Amino acid sequence: MGFSVSGSAAIVFVGVMVAAGIAVPSLVGSMGALADSQGEQVDRGIDALNTEFEITSATYDSNNTELTLELRNTGSTTLGVNETSVLVDGTIQRDADIQSTDVDGDSTAALWLPGQTLTIEIDYSGPNRVKVVAENGIAETVSDGIVVV
Known part of the structure; x- marks a missing residue:
């Protein structure tokens, strides 16, 4: 070479x-x-x-047009209160529609721990179907169980 x-x-x-x-x-x-x-x-x-939760009650007060949801975190994942979405009759409820949220009586709680109950009060007239979606996409729906008072 x-x-x-x-x-x-x-x-x-x-x-x-x-x-x-x-x-x-x-x-x-x-x-x-x-x-x-x-x-x-x-x-x-x-x-x-x-992640697992259940809608333990959905109550509609027709006099005040107020829907009250009680949700129990039955899973082992901590969820964010502000990251939990609520759809009523297919319409997502914004901050202006949500009157209050509290976790076991604490309205300043940002986290929803396993075993705790999240209560959400929404200004809405005549709900027929409610869907709650956690931050990771897990959802629960109630349509027949809305109690009107």
Whole structure:
């Protein structure tokens, strides 16, 4: 082999090493981000599996157009009060519609712990169906059990 063949082989080898040196850190970073994302997805799945609550009462006061919901956290996941959504007759209830929330009598509570009862009072006229959705998508619905007083 002559010098030109050996020299060109050395140049190609150095080029391959430089390309690998550029590509490998990018791939390692991407694989790390992918592994982190998969771990977070598993954590969200576990939270969803451990989330359970029930609507223990839904009472509508027709004189005051006030719907009162009592929800019991029967799962093992702590839920956020402000992250709990309420839909009445298919319409999501905004902060302006929600008159008050309290957890076992504490109106300043931000968390709804396992075993605790969340009470929500909503200004709404004539509800037929109520759906409550937790922050991780777990939902409970009541349509026949709304008591009118």
